[in-house]
Amino acid sequence: MGTPAAPDRSRLHILVVEDDDTIGRHLETGLRVNGYAPAWSRTGASALAETDRTAYDAVLLDLGLPDLDGLDLARTLRARFPDLLIVVLTARTDDIDVIAGLDAGADDYLVKPFSLTVLLARLRAHLRRQTSTS
Numbered sequence: 001m002g003t004p005a006a007p008d009r010s011r012l013h014i015l016v017v018e019d020d021d022t023i024g025r026h027l028e029t030g031l032r033v034n035g036y037a038p039a040w041s042r043t044g045a046s047a048l049a050e051t052d053r054t055a056y057d058a059v060l061l062d063l064g065l066p067d068l069d070g071l072d073l074a075r076t077l078r079a080r081f082p083d084l085l086i087v088v089l090t091a092r093t094d095d096i097d098v099i100a101g102l103d104a105g106a107d108d109y110l111v112k113p114f115s116l117t118v119l120l121a122r123l124r125a126h127l128r129r130q131t132s133t134s
Contacts, residue, residue: 012127013054016040017047017073018062018089023112027060027089030116036123044068051077057130058085058123063092063101071104078105085126089114 014031018024019042031038039054041047044065051059059077063070074086088106090097101109108122 012036012057014038014123015047015050015054015056015059017042017044017059017065017070019043019064019066020062023062023089026116030120034120042066044070044073047073048076051081056081056084057127058087060087060089060119061106063088063090063097071100074101074104074106083130085123085130087119087122087126089119 014036016024016027016031016038018027018040024040024042028038028040039050039056041050044067047059047061050056061070061074061077065073070088070090074088077084077086086106087108087110088101089110089112090101091112092098092101093111098109107126110119110122
């Protein structure tokens with residue numbers, strides 16, 4: 001019995017929505033090095049425009065954006081793209097914030113600072129589940 005082939009992550013498009021240059025650059029580079037096809041938006045408005053142009057497999061979403069509330073953006077993305085994987089990456093740590101993020105449509109919630117390796121493992125787990133049900 002053969003081992004199943006690893007998924008070709010280069011076809012998996014991940015949108016990073018992050019206004020902090022250091023974090024955004026780190027995420028974009030880390031995703032690219034690990035075989036994903038990342039794009040980076042620094043505002044909610046540019047993220048919405050980007051999702052109109054490209055079909056994304058996942059969005060990594062900071063809640064503290066300069067132009068839109070991240071929770072509102074999560075709700076909008078969930079309404080437009082019911083199957084889109086949304087992972088919140090935020091400094092908000094209170095239980096009420098986690099609950100609000102998940103209730104707004106996020107599939108996962110990581111608090112900054114977070115480990116890139118843990119984020120990548122969570123992405124693989126969620127995306128594995130997505131591809132097994134599609």
